Amino acid sequence: MSKHHQETAPFIERVIFNNRLIVLLAFVLLTLFFGYQATQVKPDASFEKMIPVNHPYVVNMLEHQDDMPNLGNRVRIAVAIEDGDIFSTEYMETLKRINDEVFFLPGVDRSGMRSLWTPNVRWTAVTEFGFDGGPVANFPSYHDEHQLEELRENVLRSGEIGRLVANNFKSTIIEVPLQESYPNPDNPSDLVRLDYGEFSRLLEEKIRSFQDENDNISIHITGFAKIVGDLIEGIIGVVMFFGVALLITFFLLLMFTRCLKSSFITLVCSVIAVIWQLGLLRTMGFGLDPYSILVPFLVFAIGISHGVQIINAMALESVNTDASLTAARRAFRSLYIPGIVALISDGVGFMTLLLIEIAVIRELGIAASVGVAVIILTNLILLPILMSYIGISKKAIARKRELSERPQKMWLTIAKFSHPSVAPISVVLAIIAFGFGIYHGQKVQIGDLDPGAPELRPDSRYNLDNDFIISNYSTSSDVLVVMVKTPNEGCSMFETMDAIDQLEWRMLNLDGVQSAVSLVTVAKQVIMGNNEGNLKWLGLSRNQDNLNTAISRAEGMFNQDCSLAPVMIFLNDHKADTLIRATAEVEAFAEEYNTEDLQFLLAAGNAGIEAATNEVIQTSQLKMLLTVYAVVIFMCLVTFRSVRAVICIIVPLALTSVLANALMAFMDIGVKVATLPVIALGVGIGVDYGIYIYSRLETYLRQGLPLQEAYYETLKTTGKAVTFTGFTLAIGVATWIFSDIKFQADMGILLTFMFLWNMFGALWLLPALARFLIRPDKLRK
Template sequence: MSTAKSAVDRVVERTADLLIAWRKGLLALFVLLTLALGYSATHTQLDPGFNKQIPVRNEFMVNFLNFSQYFTGANRFLVSVKWKGEGDIYNREYLDTLNKVTGDVFFINGVSRASVTSLFTANVRYIEITEEGFFGDVVVPPRFTGSGEDLAQVRSNIARSGQIGRLVANDLKSSMVRADLQDLDPQTGKPVSYAEVAKRLEDIRAKYSNDDIEINIVGFAKLVGDVIEGLTTVISFFVIAFVITGLMLWLYSSSWRLTLVALVVALLPVVWLLGLLPLLGLGIDPMSILVPFLIFSIGVSHAVQMTNAWKQDVLAGSPSVQAAHSAFCKIFIPGSLALLMNALGFGVIMLIDIPIVHELGVTACIGVMLMIITNKLMLPIILSYLKLEPRALAQGLKAAGGKHALWWRLSALAEPKPALAVFVISLLLLGVGAYKARDLAVGDIGVGAPELRADSRYNQDNQKIINSYSIGLDVMSVFVQVKGIEEGCLAPQVMRAIESFDFQMRSVPGVQSVQSVAGMGKNVIAGNNEGNPRWSAIPGSERGLSQGARAYMPDDGLVTEGCQRMQILVFLTDHEGATVSHVVKETQRIIAGLQTPEVQFLMAGGNVGVMAASNEAVKQAEVVMLAALFGSVA
């Protein structure tokens, strides 16, 4: 053991000798490298993306991606236009505003034009029964003028369209514009800029909001935009933390030179990391923006260790060069091992099969590994040129000759009896922690976006939409694959299976509402029979089901041509981890009792499907991550 240790010591000392001997050239190299990477850092871009949230190998996401060419909706945003004046939405001023908002949303770059849905789009229609049979048209007449007659017609059309609770609020005080985002901007061929989409949405809010109109907006793009907007505040807090750290370092070291060196060296791995990202073809996701700040905090800790070791040797009478040599020999091995363990800790989170987590792990690992160069190699070189101020030297010598009251009292805990008490208390805390860990929640906690404050505009908008409509942004898509049947919507066994699923899901706690082709078909069939609720059922024959043909149109987004593929939309009250987990388990239980060779239910799409898959990926990786981390460190 001693031979191996001596060999390590010799290697470290030889490295220190070379470091000091070549310090001028190495320092020049490090400075040039810093300048080059600093310039490259100016090209670092924010790189948000919805698909990075998706654990693509999860069973739910495999189904979601397979059906995404037929059904969209996971990357959706909602713009709710609320009337705050007297009466309801059936007035000229409100409907003119809604029409303009619809047009502005339609022309946002990256929006799937076909997905834009509002009272003014052609894909929202009503159906009525006349003496000649079925008659259907758009809910707002093409030549709408806002006259009393037109407003009465719109009111009647909306009531017959089945959109109350969906596009129109239950209290008739607001309606929404719904749209999906594409992955690529068709004009540029590049990924959609979420920041630009969020800005356009805010422009719409600013343009149309007044004493009578309120605009509420939710969706992933808007959430990312709000996070990006909040980066200014984050950077402000970082500046404040930087100043506080500097003051604390100065109080500890009594040297502005050591303080400045420690801060600059702690910033270097951040600059190098941001400079390397564009060279590696990477960006930084707004959701992982705290990684550079984390790297800085770790860098400060390691810089203080090295500067303190150097200072102690200087106070003992060693020249700066010799003190830097000695500090390197003392700190390099334990410091580098600590950084390697940090990198390992960030590395094991990549066991979670989610692209954004992989990206975060890679970014953090690179930043920590860079610290071995900046804090363990470059810092000793800088210290070898540093001279301690006379005042700092005098205070250091004075402190070395005395005892700090606080640390002297705490040192008593190192005695056998007090140490045993500390050990016992630690074991008790370990037991309490292990017991409470059983209640650890996977997923979001609370309503709204946890990335933002509870009172943020986004979360307030989200709550208003949930309270006003029977649907919201939290939706889970359950896909239905029909096999061996030519027309799924005309097959009683298919429609009754979907009806049963719809009925059972409505009674699940956490489910707000359900939309399915079976439910819509029953409404149309009842309407075809003078609105008699007794006819609101699934007939047992193909001929009977054909009465609901108007509900089986692909334009509604629930079926494909021929009803070979369908989706059932399950709207949740919120997306808390417990709610999502419960609804998913109940959905799986219900599906297990309905699966047949002809009708196959598959989970799950929508933003809740993505959340469920992400939560499952975290649960699956949790034990392996902890075992890998503790085992490697041990």
Template sequence: MSKVTHFFHSIELAVFRHPRTLLSAVLVATLFFAAQIPALKMYSDFADLLPQSHPYIQLHNEIKDSFGGANVIVVGIEAEEGTVFSNEALKLIHELTLAVDSLPGVNHDLVSSLTHRTVRKVWLTEMGNIVSEPYYEPLDPLLSDEQLASLKKEVVANPQVYGPLVSPDMKMALIKAQLNEGQLDYEDTFNQLQELRASYEGQGFQIYATGQPVLVGWAYHYKDQIYQILAFTALIMVSLLVWHFRSAYGVLVPLAGVLVSTIWGLGIISLFGYNLDPLGLVIPFLISARAMSHGIQIVERYYAELSERDVASEAARATFESLFRPGTLGVVSDAIGLLLIAVGSIPLNTKLAHYASLWAMCIIITVLISVPLLLSILPKPKRTQLHQSALRAVGGASASIVSSSPKAVIVALAIALCVGGVFSSHVMIGESEPGSPILYRDHDYNVSSKKVNDTFPGSEELYIVAETVDKEGMKRPEVLAALADLEKHMLLDPEVGGAKGLPDLVKMVNRLLHNNDPKWQQIPKDNLYVGGLLFAYMASSPIPGATLEFVDSEERVANLVFYYKDHQGETIRRAIHTAKQWIAENEGKVEGLSIRLAGGTIGVTAAMNEAAFETNKTVLPLVFLFIFLSVMVFYGSLHAGLLMFLAMLFATTLTYAYMGITEVGININTVPIIAVGVGVGIDYSIYMMDRIREQRLKMGSLTEAVRSALSTTGLAITFTAMTLIAGIVMWIFMSDLRFQADAALLLSVMVILNAIAALLLIPAWVLVFKPKFVDQVEVDEDGIIHQRG
């Protein structure tokens, strides 16, 4: 027999020599971890969402303080009647602009609105000088109808304002504010913004709020709801235990295991100095539910062993010997699925992988070892026969179906696999709908996003950065002509609502200097002339840095901004493809000019989508490979590894089919869910395969072994699947965060599919193909099961 199995057998012998000593050590460790929990924090860090090694994010980090980033608050003010060109509307926009500028964490140099000091009208005086001033001066008396009409004409004439900041129908105006990244107090910023909305809304105006900081703020807003879900989840799981076991041991022992496991897990997070992110709480809940399901398996088997043995300690030891090996293999599978999430470049998932994999591994000590030891020192329960749960019918039905027509079962599952493969090809990379999938479609945030995107040509920004080798390189006419051509190329996409860049500024000022003659709206052919235009524009503004939104102070780096209506996966893919197409066709044509992608909301989301796709493409094969190798080594059989691979393939393919049908995209939030689901779900198939192998030795007949395994372990699988789903089901019904509900539903689907694989695929395969590692087994003098020959 393999050294691995003998190693596990030596552990089994050592564990029961000093049960009280080991349990005391576990108690001391639990008290230590409990002392760490008060330091645990729950918050979101925008930087944790970004794949820092991705070139788009590296560019984003370079330009976010100068040209802006993706951490943007967008506030929309809509006039219910008339337009925003009224004294009441302008006053409201101005007051809200000042209030937004005063929010915590706002970069005051990167605020823009119709009434902000940095948004200015420019014109040529009779003396030939270019001057500028804000569109709205709050100290002036009320504007007359003629002045309001003149203001409207001035705004319409400026493409940098009309479209990006004032809607084409003139009924809505936007305020945009960049936040400084880092550990911002999103909750405080969000609460103050909501107070602003409440105080200014009404009286003929609607106020909308969207943007990444607002989205994170809504996640914090539902923090109290998390505690309610926790309470209801605990109630459901206790109720399930009472309903199934109807005994003190059946309820209290698994609860003790999950409590100790949770304390260890939370203590580990605190020791690492990590934070709990509100959006990632489904996975810790799942790990706790997984700990309980292992505890249920142990107590279920303990009662089964009591029916054959009079001594409680012997029943506990027999339980440990039967379940420790497959249980450990299952826990390692869970931990592998969690740890491999760190393969990607997203810090949030890397942190999750580190603490969640350790938390999962702790289940070996806190449940697989501690629960049998606890049962071994407790008095024998007065009632040794378990209540006949209605769930036993599931195992019986599975046994009847599989034993009567195993080939038909395999054919049916093969057809399901092929159909699932077709639908899984429809899964989208990124988000499949406007707004955010983190919240429901009718949520205030998504309503605001939809309103802004429907009203404006585009509020989602893509930044494309141009660089020259030499200082003042952006003054070169050939450079400006190339950037203008890039703008023209990008505007061929019908989804682009507009653009803003240095070529537009140069053309506008050139036209102004020639009595606003449209034919002079062109790029000059002389460097000095371009420099003179930029100087004239800067000199017209009393505010320093008038051109810094277009070009840096050395005039070497320029930012081109393109406006899109949404950041759906398809929109982003097309935007990046269009930009790359121009770069490929024009690279090297202008000496010393380079084009870099990509910043803004579109660029950052593109990086996140690409990172999620690459992570998914890497992590899932690695999960499959590691579990395949673990099972193969554990059982000393290639066939055993292939059988587990087939079970994982079946459940994962149908999971992707579900995602394709329900339009759940592959993104940074769903990738860890899928990886965790694979690792957690394969436990069922491992338990079933091990139980069939064990029963084959006892009963002789393979068919009877399968029937017995399904009626016993099948019950445990069904109940533990229910327990896992119960651990996350309240997210589906109670959480106002749609992502948490979708993640819980996705995990529930994966649990059910893995249970189907364990209850139907594994036993049917064993009956049809009769693998040697199951069909030819014997037990040696140490009680270890191995293959004959």
């Protein structure tokens, strides 16, 4: 460039392009370093990351988790026999082998395991001599009819039918409580975090393999650890989708640029952005959980969208100059401000996910923000530098020159959206769309709307296993646990047990509650048994000695010092309405009965955790949405110094958010941990379209062109890149729709819609709003 142009170029441009080799060397070294770090990234998931640990419900649960190890993070393994029943030598020997294998799996809380083969599963009977009892499995093995008949009697007297033993006697369950951290076998003083991926793999390799050995045996496994394990297993599919998206994007880039080398370089820079993002996450101490594994997709897609703008601008500049360095500098100069503003808006918008007190969402926000920050370097700096050496092919430049010299019918048609007669129609249609979206968006529900594990497909192996357990056992898999806290030895007091009895009665008469179990349930049975099984005695005694005797047989229903007694409430499902109704009833009861020495605390169990998660999401949703829009509005206001310009950019974005809510209502997609981040991601990425279009439109308006002509010129330059970007982003995430992981498919549907509609809104509604709001004469002053 001439000395004059060197002096008038922005300082940042001079620093970058006058030191190209040094900058390139720095990029090579950093890419090697972050590439090595990226290879060290491992799947990272934990129970506590998936739940809102600061919510009062979860605080209560974590505070008392040592007092109720069987009610927290656990796995249930149902061992079923196809022909015959559980009272057979074949079945009991197989169950024993499986029980022993599970016992030695890493992370298992062995003292809390329950199955027919564990000594803590006991039977109790009232005889003419008083109470009698013992372990259900009281023989080291079962080989003759007498032993099997005694086993049948013990099972019938155990009270475990419908809980550990199936109603049809064709399967039993092994309950396996897990430890989030456990002593390292090689160094007991060192704690090891439970590796959910490895634990799930061991369940498949060592436990489910029993059904391969014996066609008459089938294994069904449920629990949080298995869900996470299946999601981690699905990461292989995610990598495959990334490869498919890579190929599709390269093909589309080639169609757009008609230049092989610029398409390849754009792809390379976006892949480098992903490498840097993964390397930085590893350097910062983060891994990839089943939710943040999707972020590299977004980083790659965002990198492509900004890279396309650079390539498009450079092609336009190459029409007027033969020097690739000059074209690259001019392209950088015209786009670095809107590009940086758009990416900063993206990053700060993603950071609003930190407002949600769920670690997995916060880490997703951090990962996305780191990725966006990296794109500023790789696609706004590295890409122009590389293109300054490589340049655009002559064939692509000739085609761009040919297109710029003749009218383009498609852009002439779209430019009419800014016509004085068409703009009012567009605004009226937008108002109708807002009304439609707001009305139907009110029907969106918080939480999961499907039975089983909504993160997975209804026909997934996990959900089929869950259906098996629900169909064959009386107790639901959705358990709300109320913790009854008293002073030491207070849980057996009549006042405490009477209050628990009243709670059970109220909950059993509540719609959506299946059953309830507590130490009171057992105590009533024992008191009745002590009185010759007479049903008239099925109640609580006021005699403290009787109560103490009664609860002595309620093993696992209270802690060691009798200061905490859980009440397990089995729900029909975990839908938001059911959870709200159940927790509201418990809270009303607690307000009425709580005293200084007696407290009813919510909540443990998977339903309690889900209720807490739903509350956090419901309170955070609006706050996050307002914050992300406030950030985007502020960035646009600082950039364009015009409220009218901000309205033109933000209104199409807001229309997309409203219509996305309506889409969620129509498709029965609830607002949950998986879908809530989509709101911030859609807004953060979608604002890029409006910023690029308005930035170019304002440039032509300042030159004195009428609005419609200025918009036509904008479409010829930036409009094509925006359209390509919208379709490329949409196609990239649309591949997720075919994923085995349902929440990934849901995110794919929503992001595909938001990317396309944000693009369409920017092309259609922005110029219509500009017709009413923008005054070209003031821009020229």
